[in-house]
Amino acid sequence: MKTPKIRFDKVTKRYGELTVLDSLDLDIAPGEVVAVIGPSGSGKTTVLRVLMTLERINEGVIWIDGEPMNRMRQGDALVPASQAHVRKLRSKIGMVFQSFNLFPHMTVLGNCIEAPIHSLGLPRAEAEARAEGLLAKVGLADKRNHYPSQLSGGQQQRVAIARALAMQPEILLFDEPTSALDPEMVGEVLEVIRELARTHSYTMLLVTHQMGFAREVADRVCFFEGGKFVEQGEPNAFFTQPQSPRAAQFLSKVLQAG
Amino acid sequence: MNTVRISALVGAIAFLVGLAFATFSELKVFLPALLKGLVVTLQVAGLSFVLFLFCSLLAALGRTSANLALRFAAGIYVEIFRGTSLLVQLFWLFFVLPEFGVVLTPMTAAVLGMGLNFGAYGAEVVRGAILSVPRGQTEACIALNMPEWKRLFRIVLPQAFAIMVPGMTNLTIELVKATAMVSAVTLVDITSAAVKQNLIHYRTVEIFLITMLLYYCLCQVVRYGSKLLEVRVSRYRGALN
Amino acid sequence: MNWDWTFAIHTVMPRLLSGIITTIEVTILAFLLAVLLGLPLMLLRVGKNRSISVIVGEIVEFLRSTPLLVQIFFLFYLLPEVGITLPPFATGVLAIGVYYAALCSEVFRAGFEAVPRGQWEACTALNLGRYRTMRDVIIPQMLPPIVPSLGNYLIVIFKETPLLSFVAVAEMMQAAKLIGAEFYRFSEAITLTGLLFLILSLICAALVRWVEFIVNRRIYR
Ligand SMILES: Nc1ncnc2c1ncn2[C@@H]1O[C@H](COP(=O)(O)OP(=O)(O)O)[C@@H](O)[C@H]1O
Ligand SMILES: [Mg+2]
Secondary structure: OOOOOEEEEEEEEEEOOEEEEEEEEEEEOOOOEEEEEOOOOOOHHHHHHHHOOOOOOOEEEEEEOOEEOOEEEEOOEEEEOOHHHHHHHHOOEEEEOOOOOOOOOOOHHHHHHHHHHHHHOOOHHHHHHHHHHHHHHOOOHHHOOOOHHHOOHHHHHHHHHHHHHOOOOOEEEEEOOOOOOOHHHHHHHHHHHHHHHHHOOOEEEEEOOOHHHHHHHOOEEEEEEOOEEEEEEOHHHHHHOOOOHHHHHHHHHHHHHO | OHHHHHHHHHHHHHHHHHHHHHHOOHHHHOHHHHHHHHHHHHHHHHHHHHHHHHHHHHHHHHHOOOOHHHHHHHHHHHHHHHHOOHHHHHHHHHHHHHHHOOOOOHHHHHHHHHHHHHHHHHHHHHHHHHHOOOHHHHHHHHHOOOOHHHHHHHHHHHHHHHHHHHHHHHHHHHHHHHHHHHHHHOOOOHHHHHHHHHHHHOOHHHHHHHHHHHHHHHHHHHHHHHHHHHHHHOOOOOOOO | OOOOHHHHHHHHHHHHHHHHHHHHHHHHHHHHHHHHHHHHHHHHHHOOOHHHHHHHHHHHHHHHOOOHHHHHHHHHHHHHHOOOOOOHHHHHHHHHHHHHHHHHHHHHHHHHHHOOHHHHHHHHHOOOOHHHHHHHHHHHHHHHHHHHHHHHHHHHHHHHHHHHHHHOOOOHHHHHHHHHHHHOOOHHHHHHHHHHHHHHHHHHHHHHHHHHHHHHHHHOO
């Protein structure tokens, strides 16, 4: 088998007494689109945050392209990773937050060129050209000089996606990208993500409560609960015939509500 | 916005009236001395303002740093300078330090004392502003792989700046008023000039009213400048209209 | 190095300690004056009469925009000229008290405006008079949120008392200055003055936090 793009190897994350990730294993192949679903408060966000190195893990190793991320090789042993090592691997990952986290003091264009210039060292002109292409792609070319506070939630989230793409990551993480939005704006954001999944080879990890959307774009659905993936499978099979009672119970609740 | 304009205007007019009053009466004898004092006051205020900003930022960065030793040192600095009086600190710099072999000129002692003292208060304002920048901003920077110092200088501090303007303005006004104490280190500022002139001419009401008007105008200028700045730095906020 | 322990303990400390008494007296009296004068100032400010409220507002702004030291000098020279002879101590308390009354009135006003409109409307509905409404309903509610600011002013007043050494009130700083003038050495007197201020203001801050705690507990049980 090819090396997985992302591998969680017995990853454990605790907040004090609370074990949120319990010796978690997960392999994601290059280009695979994985949807993570599960009850809220179960730790789905935490899966993405430890991968983005926003949280330190207590045990285990996370591998990116066969390279350990929170550790690094020294001879045969794995030692704690240096800042430089983390930064190198982190550059392959982009993240879209539930609450956008746009920089409010910068224009839309400013948001999209900030990191390419100041983290990749791109010349300004090149960064702007890249950003304008991406803004056109998410349908916001005409908003380049607006501030985030002048945009609707859906537009802000599309800017956030363009900003993440501007770093040319190989892996994209989405943490409930539509759950802070008014219902009528959900569609425009999902459309952008759908387009990305269809026309690009990003490896995507998508936490969502939009079951229909997960079923449509994902290659695999993982049901997360109690610090583990209780069940994984091909979307159609998972949604029509969940194997575990917990997943079945969750699905019936969500589908009833929706 | 409007009230500031009006206040500044009222202040300026009042000052001009006072000036005319003073020039066209026998009182013009003490005005030159007061204006000479004003120059000293402006010098002390300007220089210590710069030092005040510098100390505030440095100490606030220390207090929010991950390094325990830095945090501790900055904390001690803030506690000591906020816990004792500015006047005591001025005396200490000017009269005690020479006994340990460090001789400061009156101007240096005044600027150093005021800058360090207000820097300790400013550090708390800047720190509060830094802490009030949402955590998501830092996380977005990490996700975009930005180096730590760029995170600070390009994302966190610019947003904190908009938040700290009102607090720092109040401190600046306090600083302008506190320059009145620098006669403690033998500088002859407006206040000290006023006292001296009053001992000569016995024109208490006129001399002190003009002195107070001068300070009032200085404070209004600071308020007005800060309003302009506030509009500029927070343009991005609630820019919907 | 220039530090003499015997001098510090036997000569400096006793004089500073007698200065402390004056410092504390000034602090407490000026603070009381500020609070007692600040409340009526605030009432004038929020009152129905627009012109009075504007005038009082401008006076407060003027007091806030001029140095306390200048106001102290002004009173110190003015009062005798108009035939009022007060000891420097009383003049000092008066000057500090009036200055901080202006600041306190702003704090009171903020607290006053933070009381929800519904409280006034409820009082009208219950047919309470204006005085009763203020005394029994509004003031008790506006006090707890402003206790921290008032406490803070107490500490600030304490740290401003050395200003009175400019008009020769025998507080701690003045004691230190006199020692310096008498013995031609400043290290011990001024350093110890600083230390005493540091210790007292830390104690003061702890006290204020304690009062805050008590007030909040009693009101919002
Ligand atoms: N910084 C933190 N400190 C303590 N507990 C946390 C922290 N972040 C998350 N948690 C807890 O971890 C659990 C998982 O959180 P999260 O990953 O956000 O869940 P989900 O995204 O599935 O709703 C929750 O119970 C939450 O309370
Ligand atoms: Mg979540």
